[in-house]
Amino acid sequence: MSDIDARLAELGLTLPEAPAPAANYVPFVQTGNLVFVSGQISQGPDGLILGKLGADMEVEAGAKAAAACALGLLAQVKAACGGDLSKLKRVVKLTGFVNSTLEFTDQPKVINGASDLLVAVLGDAGRHSRSAVSAASLPMGVAVEIEGIFEIA
Amino acid sequence: MSDIDARLAELGLTLPEAPAPAANYVPFVQTGNLVFVSGQISQGPDGLILGKLGADMEVEAGAKAAAACALGLLAQVKAACGGDLSKLKRVVKLTGFVNSTLEFTDQPKVINGASDLLVAVLGDAGRHSRSAVSAASLPMGVAVEIEGIFEIA
Amino acid sequence: MSDIDARLAELGLTLPEAPAPAANYVPFVQTGNLVFVSGQISQGPDGLILGKLGADMEVEAGAKAAAACALGLLAQVKAACGGDLSKLKRVVKLTGFVNSTLEFTDQPKVINGASDLLVAVLGDAGRHSRSAVSAASLPMGVAVEIEGIFEIA
Numbered sequence: 046m047s048d049i050d051a052r053l054a055e056l057g058l059t060l061p062e063a064p065a066p067a068a069n070y071v072p073f074v075q076t077g078n079l080v081f082v083s084g085q086i087s088q089g090p091d092g093l094i095l096g097k098l099g100a101d102m103e104v105e106a107g108a109k110a111a112a113a114c115a116l117g118l119l120a121q122v123k124a125a126c127g128g129d130l131s132k133l134k135r136v137v138k139l140t141g142f143v144n145s146t147l148e149f150t151d152q153p154k155v156i157n158g159a160s161d162l163l164v165a166v167l168g169d170a171g172r173h174s175r176s177a178v179s180a181a182s183l184p185m186g187v188a189v190e191i192e193g194i195f196e197i198a
Numbered sequence: 199m200s201d202i203d204a205r206l207a208e209l210g211l212t213l214p215e216a217p218a219p220a221a222n223y224v225p226f227v228q229t230g231n232l233v234f235v236s237g238q239i240s241q242g243p244d245g246l247i248l249g250k251l252g253a254d255m256e257v258e259a260g261a262k263a264a265a266a267c268a269l270g271l272l273a274q275v276k277a278a279c280g281g282d283l284s285k286l287k288r289v290v291k292l293t294g295f296v297n298s299t300l301e302f303t304d305q306p307k308v309i310n311g312a313s314d315l316l317v318a319v320l321g322d323a324g325r326h327s328r329s330a331v332s333a334a335s336l337p338m339g340v341a342v343e344i345e346g347i348f349e350i351a
Numbered sequence: 352m353s354d355i356d357a358r359l360a361e362l363g364l365t366l367p368e369a370p371a372p373a374a375n376y377v378p379f380v381q382t383g384n385l386v387f388v389s390g391q392i393s394q395g396p397d398g399l400i401l402g403k404l405g406a407d408m409e410v411e412a413g414a415k416a417a418a419a420c421a422l423g424l425l426a427q428v429k430a431a432c433g434g435d436l437s438k439l440k441r442v443v444k445l446t447g448f449v450n451s452t453l454e455f456t457d458q459p460k461v462i463n464g465a466s467d468l469l470v471a472v473l474g475d476a477g478r479h480s481r482s483a484v485s486a487a488s489l490p491m492g493v494a495v496e497i498e499g500i501f502e503i504a
Contacts, residue, residue, distance in 0.1 A: 066328075068306065068310050068313055068314075069310065069313040069314050069316070069317040069324070069325060070292070070313045070325060070326050070327065070328040071325045071326065071327060072327065073327050074288070074289075074290045074291065074325075074326060074327045076231075076232065076288075076290050076349045077230070077231075077383070078382075078383075079382065081290055081291040081327040081347070082327060083327040083328050083329060084328065084329030084330065084331070097300070099488075135380070135382075136380075137380045137382050137387055138380065138387040139376070140329070140498070142329075142331045145487055145488055146300070146487070146488070147300075147334070147403070147452070147453075147487050147488050148488060149487075149488050150488060150489075150490060150491050150492045151490075152488075152489065152490045153374065153490050157374050157375065160374055160375040160376045161374075161375050163375070164375040171375070172375060172376060172377045172380075173376050173377065173380060174376065174377060174378070174379050174380045174387040174388060174389040174498075175372075175376040175389050175390065176389060176390030176446070176448075176496065176498045177390065177490060178390070178448045178486040178489060178490075178496055179334075179486050179487040179488040179489065180331040180332050180333070180486070180487060181298055181299070181300050181302075181332040181333060181334040181453070181485075181487040182252075182298055182299070182300050182302050182303060182305075182332040183303075183305065183331060183332065184303060184304075184305045184306050184330060184331075186303045190329065190331060192293075192327075192329045194387070196382045219481075221459065221463050221466055221467075222463065222467050222469070222470040222477070222478060223445070223466045223478060223479050223480065223481040224478045224479065224480060225480070226480050227441070227442075227443045227444065227478075227479060227480045229384075229385065229441075229443050229502045230383070230384075234443055234444040234480040234500070235480060236480040236481050236482060237481065237482030237483065237484070250453070293482070295482075295484045299453070300453075300487070332487075333484040333485050333486070334451055334452070334453050334455075334485040334486060334487040335405075335451055335452070335453050335454060335455050335456060335458075335485040336456075336458065336484060336485065337456060337457075337458045337459050337483060337484075338456050339456045343482065343484060345446075345480075345482045
């Protein structure tokens with residue numbers, strides 16, 4: 046078990062399964078030492094986390110949805126590392142899409158849910174560049190979708 | 199003619215011209231062996247493919263618009279390869295933006311139009327990581343815009 | 352002072368401070384010779400540049416907001432270069448998000464404000480691949496957010 050797995054356990058976090066999408070795309074692609082991970086939609090043990098910020102979901106709940114996306118990203122990166130998260134050198138970039146109304150303005154607070162989780166788990170290696178914007182809507186009505194670029198050894 | 203050109207012909211597909219944008223940006227930039235291709239808007243031999251999913255366009259028509267974007271990406275990658283698509287190693291990443299209402303939830307089915315075309319043409323080299331989200335609107339009112347990252351030899 | 356700093360001065364442009372975001376993400380991450388810069392929101396010496404294209408802001412004002420984002424990107428790249436912009440080899444990619452209504456269709460004209468500034472300052476090294484799309488909304492209600500990928504020596 047890597048230090049990162051130990052840290053996940055210490056934080057009481059469990060990585061979800063890293064399912065392959067049911068289509069002609071894949072969860073991640075490695076090129077050189079960069080891993081591009083497909084957009085992870087917000088979902089947890091109880092299923093999809095649905096919502097539209099500014100309408101039927103509060104910022105705090107949105108941040109939890111973003112944290113769920115971050116766990117999905119970590120699960121995919123672990124798969125990309127052949128199960129050994131100690132090969133992860135750093136998180137390079139996140140792009141966070143928030144399902145929101147046309148008036149919502151707290152995208153950064155929502156996506157902080159993902160950023161905070163990654164730094165809690167990975168320390169400085171979890172610090173990343175980032176964009177946080179609103180999407181007019183998201184697949185199946187999920188609250189958040191986040192894609193990521195990671196550097197691995 | 200590369201195997202890929204032969205496969206395009208076999209599928210009855212014709213790559214569009216790869217026009218340079220009329221502005222201070224370019225259709226693609228190569229850095230190392232990665233090619234970043236500018237967002238390709240949905241257009242075909244008859245002009246722009248306009249529409250807003252959830253309002254005036256069905257999912258199936260949206261998927262065809264996405265396939266048109268994929269042809270545009272391939273045309274630009276071919277130009278990046280100096281005309282020789284056999285230099286294309288794989289599709290790394292697509293980001294698909296769907297012009298939709300605030301309630302639309304079938305972004306993946308729309309962008310599958312592009313994913314399916316790339317795998318039909320390129321086989322396993324066409325499998326890619328991907329995000330599919332809605333944009334509040336898109337240039338000139340097109341239905342879909344897709345950008346891509348490609349690895350070339 | 353690099354040639355680029357001289358060119359900025361000649362154009363009467365001043366780079367803003369390159370502030371670190373107040374969260375668990377960072378303004379930029381370098382991996383290999385690529386620098387991924389976080390989404391820069393439109394702001395100037397007088398504060399945030401707010402607006403929604405198609406509702407309360409004209410295209411020309413939107414283009415100025417985009418140019419402000421481009422200055423923010425350059426400021427971050429300068430920091431990534433340790434203050435020496437002569438290390439910047441080229442702009443690889445911009446993704447421009449326009450805060451707009453569901454009917455707005457001039458995203459490219461808005462983001463041209465950033466593209467034109469980069470080419471005015473950097474010449475051919477400023478030419479980049481690009482996507483221009485609408486976001487349903489943006490942080491704090493800013494008019495434009497642009498992220499970038501840069502190649503440095």
